Amino acid sequence: MKIAVQAGDFDVGFEIRNISKNSKIGAVASFVGLVRDVAMTLEHYPGMTERAIAKIVEEAQSRWQVMDCTVIHRYGALRPNDQIVLVAVTSTHRGDAFAACEFIMDYLKTQAPFWKKEQTPEGERWVEAKLSDDKAAESWR
């Protein structure tokens, strides 16, 4: 399992190859989140962030058959089209890989201490949390 909170970019192909080397793995599901439209700065809570993501991954491992998992989330200044987050999950079969990947993403949205501040033409503004994200996380209960 790899959890990284970093300023730098990541290589999706490299990360996926890295967790796919076990011959028992039959499926890799991955999600990549990108910056849409406007530049932003991502703030996080050093020390809590990795811990919060690890708890989410542990919960996913208790629910589905997960062989390995990589979560990378960036912070700092990001521009449109930059990669923000990668969740990659390996399993013997696709059902568990898809479900665990979506679960980790949905929980990350509401439980991991990151905050986006957008640089719009009208000035800076903090992105507000969406009710739909809370609903997505709750739907797994």
Next chain:
Amino acid sequence: MKVKVLYFASVREKLGRQAEELELPAGVATIAGLRSHLRARGGVWAEALADAKLLRAALNRDMVPPAAAIGAGDEIAFFPPVTGG
């Protein structure tokens, strides 16, 4: 008892403060109690910590509900609902 309090994102900006060490009076024993205690400072403190729906808290780096009990040496953080991913 002494605790460390951290503020993040829009809460940090509104308060103009990132972190502080605080000596709490007896009777302040929960996250909710600490929030009331801080709001009593008035001004931006009363404002920035006013809406419980727009406030989240962590205790020793775990997200917790307002009723969570706090103790000496704890690290408490206040921040808005998270927007990562």
